[in-house]
Amino acid sequence: MTANELFAAELKRLEDSKTFKYETALESAQGGVVQVNGKKVVMLASNNYLGMSNHPVVRKAAIKGLTRFGYGLASVRFLTGTQTIHLELEKKISKFLKTEDTILFSSSFAANVAFFSAITNEKLGYETYKDVIYSDRLNHASIIDGQRLCKAEVVDRKIYNHADMADLERQLEEDKGKDYRIRMIATDGVFSMEGDLAPLPRIVELAKRYGAVVFIDDAHGIGVCGKTGRGTAEHFGVLGQIDFIVGTLGKAIGGAAGGFISGSREMVTYMRQKGRPYIFSNSLPPSIVCGTMAAFDLLQKDKSIVRRLHDNTAYFRAEIVKLGFRIIDGTHPIVPIMLGEASIAQDMSTRLLKAGVYIKGLWYPVVPKGEARLRAQISAGLTRSDIDRSLVAFKKVGKKMKVIG
Ligand SMILES: *Cc1c(COP(=O)(O)O)cnc(C)c1O
DSSP states (O other), rough: OOOOHHHHHHHHHHHHTOOOOOOOOOOOOSSSSSEEEEEEEEOSSSSOOTTTOOOOOHHHHHHHHHHOOOOOOOOOOIIOOHHHHHHHHHEEEEEEEESSSOOOOOOOOHHHHHHHHHHTTTTTTTTSOOOOEEETOOOOHHHHHHTSOEEEEEEEEEEEOOOHHHHHHHHHHTTTTTSSSOOEEEEEEETTTTTTTHHHHHHHHHHHHHHOEEEEEOTOOOTTTSSSEEEEEEETTTTTOOOOOEEEESSSSOOOSEEEEEOOOHOOOOHOOOOOOOHHSOOOOOHHHHHHHHHHHHHOOTTTHHHHHHHHHHHHHHHHHHHHHOOOOOSSSSEEEEEEHHHHHHHHHHHHHHTTTOOOEEEETOOOOTTTEEEOOOOOOOOOHHHHHHHHHHHHHHTTTSSSO
């Protein structure tokens, strides 16, 4: 077979197994309400948790950044790609997360790809050594791919069952006597399929007991969790006790692009020297840097934004349950509406779009068989009447499909 024939065969397999990912094009900016197929629909499927992706203040700052600092840098950071605004944004994030320093990346995927290999593949004065990383089974693809770049002969990559602290403790205990150079626990802050939070207090406690450092990727946590949006660590009261925090600028905080790692001054300075996606890939464009700064400022100045996100989430969770739908309990704006069969989730998301709600379904192999679901993502950018409009559609479609009584 030719390469193209191979591709075609695989694409057919994806379609046959209903795992082909279709794209529905928006005809508008991202927001609480978007336009699709000429129709206004309520958006319940974006990571635009704070409603900042088209916020006038963020837009204005981005335009100002573009005008003053130009369109692009045409360089990586250490050549000619660092402007004062990049340093300013890094400082702002450190202050926000109460860390010593922060390093920007073109995405948080790139941050994760940089992080693990930069640490484990370097001898750092050791002739022979071994590191160990304990990862939650449901960690994001970018953490997995990042760790794949670690040389197998110098790092033991271990997996613990999802949020299973007994399993993590068992493995840490088992390895206690081993002569590891660095022990690291790596987890998502929030798991995007279930909307559940990593049990950080217990992780921090175990890390202390076994001499491990803690890495969290808080892509769905920063701007979302905690009273002031500082993330999963704030939610649990362990801000300041996480060694390395990865975050994205592509979700709650403006939603354009970019990512970062925040933590100790030594780690950040080291990453600037050793993080390959940082050294060999372009720096963030000024419009995004300035838009992001405005997003962080807005989040800190206007406390009502996070509050509105939390209120909207509590309201939607309560009302959707009242309608008779089964959800996974929690507090996060990711609200999985459990439907069972993949075909029901697929059918329901199509019908909901026609009824004015944009929502996406997840099914096997992304989630276990028989646990197909629609995943609602609530936003501060939704008004109460947007949410009510979506609930009316859920009721109508749910009844028609006999998912609810
Ligand atoms: C979305 C997500 C990413 C990727 O973020 P980008 O900045 O778009 O690369 C990484 N990690 C986690 C946990 C995510 O949810």
